[in-house]
Amino acid sequence: MTTLGIAMVGHAFMGAAHSQAWRVAPHFFDLPARPVMSVLCGRDPDRTRAAAERLGWAESVTDWKSVLDRDDVHVVDICTPGDTHAEIAIAALDAGKHVLCEKPMANSVAEAVAMAEAAERAALRGVRAMVGFSYRRVPALSLARELVAQGRLGRVHHVRAVYLQDWIVDPAAPLSWRLDKEKAGSGALGDIGAHVVDAAQFILGDTISEVSGTLETFVSERPVASSHSGLSGTAASDRTGPVTVDDAALFLARFTGGALGSFEATRFANGRKNALRIEVNGSAGSVAFDFEDMNVLQFFDGTEDSVVAGFRRIVVTxxxxxxxxxxxxxxxxxxYEHAFTHQAVDFVRAVAAGTDPAPSFADGLQVQRVLAAVEASAASRTWQQV
Incomplete structure (x- = not known):
């Protein structure tokens, strides 16, 4: 395999990030196969054609199903809203195409189960699938995982993880597809909460087994936007529509290995644009990470003499x-964009080597089960098993 033809479905925010990754990866990393940006798929022909020219795709089409029979397409990269992930991913895997799918993997556990089962069938034929949890490819977070795996933190006791944004604090901000449960599955919980769930499980090498959570929607009606294609749009009129997802999610968690966790995801943290923060405390040390200072990992070595002990600032470069x-x-x-490049690199290397990439669709299903358990806990006001 010398080239790997890519067909990408969707060309908004994540589509631009993935396009950057496919363009850059072979120029900086020694890859066993060269990704080729063969075709971009979108609903509107004019917008898709313009996006293909801007982002570097060889051609554009309006029917994603048309790429499944093409011999020059080996990978389908899914960058669409969550309500379309299952249909596209299952069809692509059954057609023998490798799949990279943006997070959260699906809008429901049932969809995620079907996708994981399709990935298992495909793996028997050498076809691979991966979920796009890009933050685990930030070098500082990867280093945190290495330190935990090496035992530098001892036995992990606590995890504190938050993801804070503020892009819908203004009640006049218009509706977008991200505020529609049918398209997005959930709000802050699935959109950004999924990232900290995956990051915590990745760093610990452990899974969440039980949760107790609550969800809140602070603004229940918003102006109807002229476009639902991005994070925001321009209000078309004085009409309003319902917000059917959560604005904020908070939950406690227990990990299989015994650690406790607290998680927060909100798009109502005024002044916080993209603040993903995680701290892990163990019997022998701690690590702390803040994406607003993404090239730095804070490390505390609890075995040092208390006279000189303190958090060490590691510049992860x-x-x-x-x-x-x-x-x-x-x-x-x-x-920010480099994590997507690392994701593309890891995916290409796994496909070329015939090995399962990580996070797998089974990993994506685990995150989906956590999200569903939080929703069930919020509704029942009880602890829920994952």
Missing amino acids: EPGHPYTAAWWPAGHGLG
């Missing part, structure tokens, strides 16, 4: 750190 050797000299930081 050294050649020995995860992913960083392919980029710039030490001290020259990376950005």
Whole structure:
């Protein structure tokens, strides 16, 4: 395999990020197969054609099903709203195409189960599937996982994880598909809460087994927007429509290995644009990460003499750190888009090697089960098993 033809479905926010990754990956990393940006799929022919030209795709089509029979397409990259993920992913896998699917994997556990089963069938034929939890490819978070795996934190006791945004604090912000449960599945819980669930499980190498949570919608009606294609739009009239998802989610968690966790996801944290923060406390040390300072990992070594002990600021740009050797000299930081490039690199390498990439669809199903358990807990006001 010398080339890997990519067909991407969707070309908004995530489509742009994935396009950047496919363009850049082969220029900085030594890959066993070169990704080729073969075709972009979208609903509107004019907008899709313009996006293909802008983002670097060779051609555009309006029917995603048309790429499933093409010999020059080996991978289907899904960057659409959650309500379409299951149909596209299952059809692509059954057609023998490798699949990269944006998170959250599905809008329901039933859809996620069907997708995981399709991935299991496909794996028997050498066809691979991966979920796009890009934050686990941030070098500092990958380093945190390494430190935990090496036992540098000892036995993990606590995890605190939050994801804070503020893009819908204004009640006049118009409706978008992300505020529609039928399209998005859930609100802050699935959109950004899924990221911290995956990040916590990734760092610990453990899974959440039980949750107790609550959900809240602060603004229940919003202006109807002229476009539902992005994070926001322009209000078309004085008409309003219902917000059918949560604005904020909070939950406690227990991990299979015994650690406790607290999680918060909100799009109502004024002044916080994209603040993903996670701290892990163990019997021998702690790590702390804040995406607003994404090239830094804070590490506390509890075995040091208390006279000199303190959190150590590790600038995660050294050649020995995860992913960083392919980029710039030490001290020259990376950005948001680099995690997507690392995701593309890992996916291509796994496909070429004939191994299962991570996170797998089974991992995506686990996250989906956590989200569903939080929703059930919020409704019943009880602890729920995952």
